[in-house]
Amino acid sequence: MQLPEIEEIFTGSVNRVKLGATRDSGGTRDSTVTVGGAHNAVYGGSAEQMGEKPLIAMDVLDYNPKDWPEHLAEHYKNVFKNSSDWAKKCVNEFGADIICLKFEGIHPDKADKDTSEAVKVTEDVLKAVGVPLVLWGCGNDEKDNQVMPKVSEATKSENCLIGTVKEDNYKALTAVALADNHNLITEAPLDINIGKQVNILVSDMGFPLERIITFQDTGALGYGMEYSYSIQERQRLAALGGDKMMSMPVICDVGYESWRAKEAKLADAPGWGDVKDRGPIWEAATAICLLQAGTDIIRMRHPRAVATVKNFINQIWQ
């Protein structure tokens, strides 16, 4: 007996979001990227239904982080002091598709840098690399509301991805992203319902849904990854089911989260294998798992982990 061909057809799909603007469209980027567009679950359906290839955004910080684990920091030692060199290194040597400029240095508990310093770093990085940028605040609402609007203004018409906006702090950044023509990251604390609520709140302010990318919070392998996994999976299924408020591509912060795990950095653990390998493996394993739940952009840090994940992506999304 011949088995009938059964194909699962979904009515909805993940939005396609273009990041970056070239000179033709008023920006200064050498190239643009597009994420999203999946019409099926990861591994499901035909090649066309898989949508755009997931991309890697490598983290560049606006200050010299003193707390990076040794085997991660060693790759950046000579560029830590200069964010634009750091960004160049990520693009030219490690093959970053996108640079995620993370303004950790503006946090009052970190370097407490002011707005002008943040704008300066932004302009430098913008000049140094031609890939699209993600501009990510420090997480302190007050400081972000003060600094990020200026950062947004400094990158006007570059079609960046800027964030994050949360349930209890979304108005300021949504308004500037709208004004400066950026794309927006909506953040929720591992709660799919709140994730959707932030999208609704932002769209109530007139922000187009097609320019939103969601961040559902990331847990690293062994530290709640399954929560991120299931939420992202639910978001993908909601998008495929036609829920317009949940049809956004997804971004994950794998780099920061996996390097917080003690398994990634603890040197004195004889039974665990060489710490030099453990970190990148931890980061790559987390990234690859989350890719299977339907992640579109992954923020990463270690060059070897980046290479491994790129290799995986290239094999699956051909």
Place this chain on the structure above:
Amino acid sequence: MDDNKNKECTVQFEPRGLKVTVPSGTTLLEAAHRAGIYISSICGGDGYCGKCKVIINEGQSQSRPSPLLTPEEIRENIVLACQTKVLSDLKVTVPKSHSLETSQVLMDANAHILSKLAGQTQVELFEYDPLVRKLCVEMSPPTVLDHTADHERLYAAIRKHVDAPKMQTGFRVLQKLSDVLREANYKAAVTIGQRGGTTEVIQVEPGRRCKTNYAVAVDLGTTTIVAHLIDLTTAKTIDTEATYNSQMNFGEDYIRRIIYAEQTDAFDQLQERLVHDVNDLITTMAVRQRIDLQDITGVICAGNTAMIHFLLNLDPTRIRREPYVASAGFVPPIRAAEVGIQINKRGLLYSLPSVAAYIGGDIVAGVLTTRVYTKEKLSIFVDIGTNGEIVLGNKDWLICASSSAGPAFEGSGIKCGMRAGAGAIESLTIVNGGKIKFKTIGNSHPIGICGSGLLDTLSELFVNGIIDRTGRLKATGDPRLTDGDEGMQFQLVEPQNGHQEITITQADIDNLIRSKAGVFAAIRILMNSTQTNLEDIDAIYIAGGFGNFLNVHRAVTIGMLPDVPRGKLQFVGNTSIAGAKTSLCSQKALETAERIAESMTYLDLMGNPDYMDEFIKAKFLPHTDLSLFPSAGNLKPQA
């Protein structure tokens, strides 16, 4: 020092002037309890609700400092009664806001609107056959040829009137029977009562007393107790009365009261309070109607499971502990005097059966009254009280759940919230230009907001873009939006003529949204678990202590009730008392209530993995899934 310890102090409570003597060191709240003065206290004396504010006029006291008092209040000698110890003779003023006398309670003021659902009409659905009734029986006196004993002679006479296959007579009645019958010349007024399948001869009197027989139906609420006096010879309600549940001093919700009773072994005290309240109501009505308490031969109670436990002094402690079990769901009729209810000393006390620890006889009464159990199509019954109980079903099945919605819609735990009494804002609209129009109960100056007013407020703030979908007050530059003691607040009524302003705070709004989310989540869980679609719902009945009326459509606007055509929504008022009355007037109705209680499936939301998910989804205005509220499509709040 020892002198001080044992010192007795007299505390005088103004403005009523009531005095009480207590040992030095007693808290003011306790002193007020002993004086029989009601002081609002949600936390039951733990010092964190800040409701029990009183003013010390004279004398020495010692207060624990509390962040719930403002510097001005401290200067004005305002203290928290539960955190203040009596050290000498004191004069204390209890602010008017505590006073129960000034507020009237929702009884059956909406009876005319609800006449189709109210007790009297209901009786027609059931055969009139009250639980206790008086019969005029006439017997032929014994002769040489007919030497049947008096007792059997009486039974034979009763059986000519009613179908009573199984009968019994109280020993005391029997002892006096022969004399009474002869005295009455074999024309007797016999009171019979139904106890399960047995008909009991409660009382035998001379025949002239046939025409007087009364009973009382009681809605035993956590917050309010309502009683109706019924003339059983005509099945008419001749008087109604209501009071606040005076257990309230021990905590505003029953879980707190159970904890209090456990901690201080005060079960008897809590029982006495409740019985005292019920006796008060009965006596008030009896005096007003010039009725002898001896002529009241039955009482029926509908209440939540905990209240019935308190009334009967059954152990309620397992109600609050996993796996949440009541001591009894079905309570047989007992003699009212056994719990201290002062009616005819052989009169009977009936309790409507409960379904589970969190679904009581009040909900069974609601189902009976709204006739959900008779309908071909599905209906939802929602009772918003301290808990939000939901019933979904039709003539074939019934499923119910209880969500801990909290007492926000009863006006409890809300800064300017109050129960539905004189001066409560019962409806509110924001008109063009942002001006607020409202109506108060009794058309007096507004002193607070009751449930229906709070529902209106939440809905109007949302529709007019003053709050966003999470309920957060938006910084719009509106001068009415200020930073108060408890965070952001929005002024609804300006201070005027010595009356304080009325505001709604961010915390109030969050509270109300949590409440409505609890109710909606429970409805969703019931619908999902029975695969019920919205189109299948033919009617939604909403009952509860909101006030005299309710803008039901606004319950949909805020996403408390599902988005059905507005014609399917009906506010039904106090269905607990209506169901109790119906049961009192018809044995069949009580049997039906018992069948309803037996057949209802209870779904435990606390053990339901989807409840939290649904709750978070519903904690948004109107809901995270906007497709569930298509009619709210045009209601996008102003950005």
